[in-house]
Amino acid sequence: MTYLDHAATTPMLPGAVVAMRAAMTCTGAASSRHSAGRAASRVVEESRSAIAAGLGARPSEVVFTGGGTAGANQAVKGIFWARRAADPRRTRVLVSATEHHAVTEAAEWLARHQGAELERVAVDTCGRVYPEVLRAALAAAPHRVALVSVMWANNEVGTVNPIRELAAVAHEFDVPLHTDAVQAAGVLPVDFARCGADALTLTGHKLGGPHGQGVLLLSRELACVPLLHGGGENVPAVAALAAAIRHAVAAAPRRAPELTRLRDELVGRVLAEVPDAVVNGDRGGGCVDGGPSRLPGIAHLSFPGCEGDSLVVLMDARGIACSTGSACTAGVPRPSHVLRAMGACDAVARGSLRFSFGHTSTAADVAAVARAIGPVVQRARSAGHAAGIRRAVAAR
Incomplete structure (x- = not known):
């Protein structure tokens, strides 16, 4: 074959397989207080630090998710809920017209069930969002915007968006920007602090890590209502994702x-x-x-x-x-x-x-x-x- x-899914990197296999042979839940649990917790926290270092984030900004779809839903819904709770007028959700279905369908759900007003930001013939187009969309009623979501790089045609410029435009209107970096992470130089985005999502199986494990990078200054409560981390998958990010970023x-x-x-x-x-x-x-x-x-x-x-x-x-x-x-x-x-x-x-x-x-x-x-x-x-x-x- x-x-x-x-771009749909890529084989796991050998280093990620080794890390996952090693973690799978260890006993202990990361939330347990005994020595086996502390060892598992150490794997999670070391992985968190490695992921943060590879993506230009702080360890406290790394939130583990069940993959890209879970991360996108957490970001879009959670930020919307938090922003609307702080100011009920903030019901507008702006997403680019070429977003992945994980983002668009999360926003559409908010529109159907939570009173959101979904607006699609136009792209050019290459599939790119221009800062002036986003500025015009925001300026229509900036006090009513909950968030903006624009993908870093398109999963179909590969066009890259100017995320740093778009984030700067969003911040002019006191609006947070989420970016789906699923296709960009491990391929382009993704730096969370430098790009200016307030939230960023990625998934392991696009860059040589495992299925079912992703990351939401979330600015410490941004409130986000959680979708899930309780539970713990998938230690082997977290370890494999950290290994994959280390390798992909270095390579x-x-x-x-x-x-x-x-x-x-x-x-x-x-x-x-x-x-x-x-x-x-x-x-x-x-x-x-x-x-x-x-x-x-x-x-x-x-x-x-x-x-x-x-x-x-x-x-x-x-x-x-x-x-x-x-x-x-x-x-x-x-x-x-x-x-x-x-x-x-x-x-x-x-x-x-x-x-x-x-x-x-x-x-x-x-x-x-x-x-x-x-x-x-x-x-x-x-x-x-x-x-x-x-x-x-x-x-x-």
């Missing part, structure tokens, strides 16, 4: 250029095989907040005349795992909300593929895609054309 879906300066080369080579070879394919998102080469304007490991392309789901199945039949830019709900293909927000039509939004690289990727993966993509697109187009004829005949 040629695995090019690292990022070397790994990012390697991923960029692989991504650019793949884009070039795909365009050579399918000249009318369209590259989505920022084309790279720019600079945002001192880093790249595009994630090094994501290539997102649209193929006119194709359905993304068909492309995924055909690529998989050739041993290549990638993903579609379309979200599927209950088996019904729907256009990517990210591409639609960027101005793409439904046909383009449906006919897309995302190739995402990670720490196990090699040039052989690029070569495999280059061999497969031409015949796959040709077959997908033929199938789509035949289906169109059948629909036309049936409609007569």
Whole structure:
């Protein structure tokens, strides 16, 4: 299998596996007062310090969560509840139009059940939120805004947002900013203190750590009502996450250029095989907040005349795992909300593929895609054309 879906989940790093295995052989809950419990607590606190050091945070700002979705829900709902409790007028929740569903659906739940007013902040054709656009949205009624949420880097097209500038704009209006850094952590230079965000979420399985373990970095000055009460930490998963963050952050300066080369080579070879394919998102080469304007490991392309789901199945039949830019709900293909927000039509939004690289990727993966993509697109187009004829005949 040629695995090019690292943005969905990436294999655990060997160091994280070793740390998790070692912690799993130890007995003791971190909340227990006996020596075994104190040993487990020491693992948790040392992991907390390591995570904080790797992400430019204070250990007291590290809150362990059950993953990226749990962290996003805690941040969006918890900050909203705390801000509204302090000032009942604060019911506006601003999220970018390209946010992950973990953020948008949490905000939509607040709108349905908690009286929130959800407003989506527009993006440009690359999928980026501009500071002046956020400023205009905030200025409409700043005293009524509870929070802003803008993802650090988009999970579909890889476009990076200027989080430091956006946080500064939000603070002009005394509004906290949460950023979903799930795709950025361990790949880009994520520094919580420097970026100015008030809350930041990440998850382990995107950067070589375990599933089901994430982190919410929460400013000590920001109130946030907890979603969960009681319980303790998953000591083995916490230890594995700390090991993964240490390794990923240390390897990022070397790994990012390697991923960029692989991504650019793949884009070039795909365009050579399918000249009318369209590259989505920022084309790279720019600079945002001192880093790249595009994630090094994501290539997102649209193929006119194709359905993304068909492309995924055909690529998989050739041993290549990638993903579609379309979200599927209950088996019904729907256009990517990210591409639609960027101005793409439904046909383009449906006919897309995302190739995402990670720490196990090699040039052989690029070569495999280059061999497969031409015949796959040709077959997908033929199938789509035949289906169109059948629909036309049936409609007569």
